[in-house]
Amino acid sequence: MNNPELESILKRARLPEIPGESLDMFPRRVVARIKRNDPLARPQRSFSPHLAWALGLAACVAIAFAIGHWRGRMETGTTPATDSLASATFIRETLAMFPNRVRAIMQDERGINLVLSDNDDVPASTPIYARIYDGKHALSFVTFSGQEIQVAGQTVTVLANPRGGIILTGNQFLWSNTGRDYVDNHWKIEARSLNSIAL
Secondary structure (H helix, E strand, O other), X not given: OOHHHXXXXXXXXXXXXXXXXXXXXXXHHXXXXXXXXXXXXXXXXOOOHHHHHHHHHHHHHHHHHHHHHHHHOOOOOOOOOOOHHHOHHHHHHHHHHOOOOEEEEEEEXXXXXXXXXXXXXXXXXXXXXXXXXXXXXXXXXXXXOOXXXXXXXXXXXXXXXOOOOEEEEOOOXXXXXOOOOEOOXXXXXXXXXXXXXXX
């Protein structure tokens, strides 16, 4: 088919008759169809998935560090994770419930025991944490300098100096965290001042 033949065919063809109302509705139909087929425009993301993973990992590390720092403020050492007295929050809240009356908070395999004074005569000072282990049984306690507590049937006096030195003394033994004072006994002892606990 050449150009003159194509032109003669196009000239003979009639234009379709479109009613007036269809011409008025045509633009609306086109816009409606475009909207139906056009996906919703979404805002562009300004970060990559790698950045999101990196930020999530950094947040997890920060949370783990914060929890470890909070629990580790008392220098965990050999303190077992099941020792409730290793929690500064627990000790602080217990002391706040009984101001100047807590002589000791003790924990052994049977649970936690609170030793209270009859009067509010326990002086406010830095709490002392100690853990005594005899090979079979362990006893942890929080007390204050000058207090006497019962450990394995013995009366133990707890003393502390301003430089952080702690002495535990009983009828048959003497122990110090400085290592200079020690009389042989079958107990393994750990003790430290809880300076992080504000009274």
